[in-house]
Amino acid sequence: MIEVDRLSKRYGQVTVVEGLSFTVPDGSITGFLGPNGAGKSTTMRCLLGLHKPTTGTVLIDGLPLTAQTRPAEVVGAVLDASWFHPGRTGLAHLTTIAASAGLPDRRAWEVLEAVALTQAAHRRIGGYSLGMKQRLGLAAALLGRPRNIVLDEPMNGLDPQGMEWMRAFLRDAAASGHAVLVSSHLLGEMETLADRLVVIDNGRLLGQWDVADLLHARSRQALLRTDDDERVEQALRGLRVPVTALPEGLCVTFDETVPDALTLSRTCRDLDVLITALTDKPIRLEEEFLRLTDRSSEAEHGKERPER
Amino acid sequence: MTRALTAEVRRLLTVRSTGIFAALLIGSCVGPIVLMGIVYDPAYRGPIDASDLGKCVSIFHVLAIVFAGTHTATEINAGSTALSFLTQKSRWASLVAQAAVQWAFLAFAYVVGIGLALVAARFYPDGLAMSPRGWAYLAAYLLVVLLWVTMATALAVLTRSVAVSVAAPITWMLLIEQLASMVPMLEAITPWLPFNASHMLLAQALGEAPAGMSVWPPAVALLVPALGLAGAGLCAHVRRDSA
Numbered sequence: 001m002i003e004v005d006r007l008s009k010r011y012g013q014v015t016v017v018e019g020l021s022f023t024v025p026d027g028s029i030t031g032f033l034g035p036n037g038a039g040k041s042t043t044m045r046c047l048l049g050l051h052k053p054t055t056g057t058v059l060i061d062g063l064p065l066t067a068q069t070r071p072a073e074v075v076g077a078v079l080d081a082s083w084f085h086p087g088r089t090g091l092a093h094l095t096t097i098a099a100s101a102g103l104p105d106r107r108a109w110e111v112l113e114a115v116a117l118t119q120a121a122h123r124r125i126g127g128y129s130l131g132m133k134q135r136l137g138l139a140a141a142l143l144g145r146p147r148n149i150v151l152d153e154p155m156n157g158l159d160p161q162g163m164e165w166m167r168a169f170l171r172d173a174a175a176s177g178h179a180v181l182v183s184s185h186l187l188g189e190m191e192t193l194a195d196r197l198v199v200i201d202n203g204r205l206l207g208q209w210d211v212a213d214l215l216h217a218r219s220r221q222a223l224l225r226t227d228d229d230e231r232v233e234q235a236l237r238g239l240r241v242p243v244t245a246l247p248e249g250l251c252v253t254f255d256e257t258v259p260d261a262l263t264l265s266r267t268c269r270d271l272d273v274l275i276t277a278l279t280d281k282p283i284r285l286e287e288e289f290l291r292l293t294d295r296s297s298e299a300e301h302g303k304e305r306p307e308r
Numbered sequence: 309m310t311r312a313l314t315a316e317v318r319r320l321l322t323v324r325s326t327g328i329f330a331a332l333l334i335g336s337c338v339g340p341i342v343l344m345g346i347v348y349d350p351a352y353r354g355p356i357d358a359s360d361l362g363k364c365v366s367i368f369h370v371l372a373i374v375f376a377g378t379h380t381a382t383e384i385n386a387g388s389t390a391l392s393f394l395t396q397k398s399r400w401a402s403l404v405a406q407a408a409v410q411w412a413f414l415a416f417a418y419v420v421g422i423g424l425a426l427v428a429a430r431f432y433p434d435g436l437a438m439s440p441r442g443w444a445y446l447a448a449y450l451l452v453v454l455l456w457v458t459m460a461t462a463l464a465v466l467t468r469s470v471a472v473s474v475a476a477p478i479t480w481m482l483l484i485e486q487l488a489s490m491v492p493m494l495e496a497i498t499p500w501l502p503f504n505a506s507h508m509l510l511a512q513a514l515g516e517a518p519a520g521m522s523v524w525p526p527a528v529a530l531l532v533p534a535l536g537l538a539g540a541g542l543c544a545h546v547r548r549d550s551a
Contacts, residue, residue, distance in 0.1 A: 050390050051549040072395045083387030085323055092322035100315035100402075101395035140391070 001026050001179050002047065002075075002148055007056035009042050009203075016042045017203040020056070024148070024181045024198075029174045031194030031211070032183040035293050039203035040183045041079065044152055047181075048077050060148055072101035072144030078137035079152040086126030090117060090136050093125060097140050111139040116165070130157030138169070148179045155186050167193055187289050201293045222261055224268075225249035225277040232273055239267075249277065312396055312405035319383060320409055329375045330417055336367040337421025341428040348433050356429040358442030358514060364425060365418075365449045369456065370478060372414050376457040377473030379410065380464035389550045403545040407461055407538075411454050418450050441515045448513035452506045455534040456481075459502075462541030505529035 002024035009017040017039040024030045034040045045051040047058045049065040058064060060075050068074045084093055094108035112118045115135040120128065128136065134154060141149060149170075155163050170193065174180050184190050190197065191211065199206040226232050229250050236243040242253040258264050261278060268275050320326050341356060341364065383406070392402035429436035456477060464473035485503040488494050498504050505526035511517040512526070 045549070048394060050393055052547075066397075069397060071397065075394070077394060080387060080390070082385075083391060085319075085383065085386040085388075087323045087325065089322070092318065096315050096318040096322065097391055097395060099318050100311055100392055102311045144395070 001061060002150075002181060003059045004043070004047060005057045005059070007043065007046055007058060008054045009039075009046055009051060010054045015203060017046065017053075017200075020200065020203070020205050022198045022205060022208045024179045025196070026147075026179045027174055027177050028195040029170055029180045029182060029193055030196045030198060031190035032181055032198050032200075033187065033190060033289060034183075034200040036185075038201045038293075040200065041152055042203075043200070044077070044079055044150055044181070044183065048075065048079070048150060050079070070102070070144065072097075072103065073146055074144075075148040075150060076141030076144060076146035077150040077152075078134075078141050078154065079150070081130070081133055081137065081156065083137065083140075084125045084133065087124055089122050089124055090128070090132075090139075091121040093136065094140060094143065098143055101144050103143055107143050108139075111142045114142060115139045115169075131159060131162040134158060134162070134166070138166075146178075148181075149173055150181045152183050153185065154182060155184055155189055163189070199289065199293075206293070220254045221280070222252050222254070222264060223249050223277070223279050224252055224264065224275065226268060227274045227276060228271075231271060232268060235267065235271055309401050309405065312392070312401040313409065315392070315395075316402070316405040316409040319388065319406075320379070320413060325378070326413070329371070329379075330413075333368055333371050333375070333414070333417035334421040334424065336371055337361070337364045337418070338424040338428050340364045340367070341425045341432065345428065345432045353434060355434045355437040356432050357437045358439070358445045361422065361425055361429075361442075361446060362449060362510065362514075365422075365446070365453070368418065368421065369449075369453050370481075372453050372457050373460045373477050374474050375414070376410055376460040377464050377477075378470050380406065380461045381468055381470040381473050384464065384468050385470075389545070393550055399546045400542060403465065403542055407458065410457060410461060414454065414457060415450060418453070422446060441513065445510060445513040448510055452509060452530065455530055456502075456506070458534050459537045462537035465541035465545050466537075499525065500529045502530045502533050 004023070005021050007017055007020040008015065020039075020043060032040055032044070042051060046053045046056075047060075047065075049058075060068070065071050065075060088096070090112065091108055094111060095105050098105060098108050109118070109121075112121050115138055117132060117135050117139060120132060125133065125136065134157065138151070138154065141151070151170075154166055154170075158166060167189075170180055170182065174195065182190075182194065194211050196208065196210055198208045223246070224232065225248070229245065233243055233245055233250055236250075236252060236258070239257050241255055241258045244251045252258065252264060254260060254264075258267060261280075265275055265278065341360070344356070344360075388406075389402065393399060396402060426436060426438075460473050460477050463476055464470070467473060481503040485498070485501050488501060489498045489504065499508065508517060508521070508526035509523065509530065512521065512523050
């Protein structure tokens, strides 16, 4: 489990991360989201002790990483796809890290097998594809059988098969009790992969939620098709219920007057209109992410705007 | 520390450039002696001595700086610092281990190179003449090279740049100090410049220094920048955010 408490990081006068607190629980995949420059990579670097936080603490399994006697067994991380010497072979890269962590050489073979790279073990990394480099990075992170896994944009550059492999791998890791923190720009990917979400912008936390709760809480729209859409639309407008006519039917936003699908179907029954289709119109993570980050940007700009 | 040393040995031995550098370093010691034998000219009659070998070591010296700066900065840029921090408890261990492994590698190349040069010198038409002072000179030269290598390594850690860590010491040695020694107004400080100091130390070892000259001023002039840069490099490695 990773616990971040009031983490701040300043470079000179520039505050990149400010008062960030969140947790990455065991047995789940936590998606770490934020626009470019939001402070995700800096946060991850502070979390791993690669950058020293200006203030705040990060505990991994109850201790700072620097206080762990065998850090490779506590957390495995890939933050940079260029953490390789291109002239070294994949196997040599892993045996070097294994030696650094005090692990036997056979672990290098085991993790190469786990990421399906044994065929390329003796090839120089400079000749690897981006997907192979991602897998090798993951192999390095897994050398110490760490209880926590931290990955920065692991899906970058992967082909569909590679993404499916990575998805299955991370799900298995979470299912076997690991705490997994994954940052990504691929919001659709996070929607299907992550159990929890931590969203930041401008170095500040916008919130942390279970993905299902976040999306269901915002799922306040339904798509309605009837044998007389026009009449239903007029009636709903009369009730001041927000409704939009779309080619595929009526998009109804629930409010106090029509709070749910049941009330909506009753309204149709009262109008003597036959419902032919009624489905939730789920909020996509992308919409929710944009809503959250737009609001944050507006607040930021509002703060900077001089008063008149 | 053992883990860090093992990792650094592997890091060094698993890249092709190490083999190339080993060949260049050893070749720089033995190559010129072989060449001298091939193009032997009776006009320059006389056996090979320590100062002839020293001329070969001056090539070794420049190559050693290139190797140290290139290896250190390239590995840092390839994430070695971050990977060490993620797998080792102490931050300082990885840098100390890297420096130690580099020193050992260069000392090994030096011993092999000089050994082969001595063998080659036996086949030189006028033979080889080594005095006890000659051996001291060769040992002192190795120490001088290792101190300059320490400076190049420290610069690589501080700047994380191959260009700076290689070019700065070489430019200093071969250009700045040479120019400084041509300026009469700088006569008082040139003995305190590290490259000049290195040569004064070597002259002392060979017994060619002016009479009454102490070994300490040049030793201090060389040790202060080497230790200063090494300290700054270690401090930066331990305290600074990793690359």
